[in-house]
Amino acid sequence: MDSLEFEHMEAVCSSKKETEYLSGELIIKERTQIREFTYLKSGLVKLFKSDPSGSEQIITIAKPMDYVSLLSVFSNDTYNYSVTALEDSVTCTLDLENLRVMMRENGELALSLLQKMSRAADRIIIDTLEIRKKHLRGRVAYLLLYFSDHVYFSSEFDLPLTRKEMAEYVGMTTENVIRSLSEFRKDGILKIYGKTIHIVNMETLKSIAEFG
Amino acid sequence: MDSLEFEHMEAVCSSKKETEYLSGELIIKERTQIREFTYLKSGLVKLFKSDPSGSEQIITIAKPMDYVSLLSVFSNDTYNYSVTALEDSVTCTLDLENLRVMMRENGELALSLLQKMSRAADRIIIDTLEIRKKHLRGRVAYLLLYFSDHVYFSSEFDLPLTRKEMAEYVGMTTENVIRSLSEFRKDGILKIYGKTIHIVNMETLKSIAEFG
């Protein structure tokens, strides 16, 4: 959200509460009651859905100022996904009932929330379709570029996800994520030191992400 | 939307306009300016995104009282998907600027819109993840059950989609949609007369949809 909306909401809400989480900690557990509206103040988190069988699918990754209690907040009474911290993170929570009252009284606030929620949902849907079209190498490239271009703003960064999580994000197996990464390394597109990624040949990676 | 929201919006909007479309007609063209808020009054439509290369991906299918100008409305100034009628349909459009003004003045309206939009987006995301997990036969089964359980409320119905469109919806090839259908027929799960589908063995189909 931009700073205007942000201040707007802060001003409007008396019941703001901050909570710190360590990397790996569970922030929201699916199927629990939604009582609060949550956004991310700092850090990085993943939103995901897990199966009875234990497997997980990552829906999206949320950055500071993103709403963590995504869509379900206003449509459901329980979460249908979980959230855990990928890095040490701080969340802000507002009492949901309180926020609802505010929105009823203040259409401007409601409209700006609607706008922001729409943007987030839209991006998830578009990205999912985009990823579905691609072959495995293209998916991995797309993911690396996401971190490079939209999260860390650098061609060198530490992956906040394990290989397994990367696989869960783009719908492939861990082994094939690794294979794709290894191929990129062999082709001189990347340098890899464990979780540290250095994108050497950005152009090639971009064309793989687009056409692969 | 439920009838309360519905009346609410009707009452609030002076500029309502109805438009009829024949099956196959384009209702919204992606990348065009969004000027109106549109919902479906009767019929059935598909929302889809198309590639430079000409291929299409179906995002979802909208039923009467669903919002057709889905998420983009409040987050974008242009549509990032197209809409065409799958059956003869009637849409209702409201002037978007007008609606925005109403929402600012009327938080209750804004909140109810937010709720409804959230529900729709949520369903799309969940369904997409659900489909991604499944094998081809499971995807086709899932799709058939969607029509049976949520659109036509009958075990016998006419598919509103071509085989190709079914493929575009669930992310597989036309040939494999057909192959799955043929297999279901051979296994005595379906009877197929062109576009008419009769689900004979509902239980088996459900278990394929769930575990396939």
Add this chain to the structure above:
DNA sequence: CGCGGCTTTGATGTTCATCAAGTAAAGTGG
């Protein structure tokens, strides 16, 4: 130091897309 989780690579088999070719159905123009 040893255990468990994460990572990596190779070998194997399955699932699926692609290609090809033919039939049926649905428009289209004379």
Add this chain to the structure above:
DNA sequence: CCACTTTACTTGATGAACATCAAAGCCGCG
């Protein structure tokens, strides 16, 4: 309304993409 063209549907054969299985190295942590 009929010949003609196009679009939709169907089946089979082939190969490519991908998941699965297996085994080993690595790293952090108790």
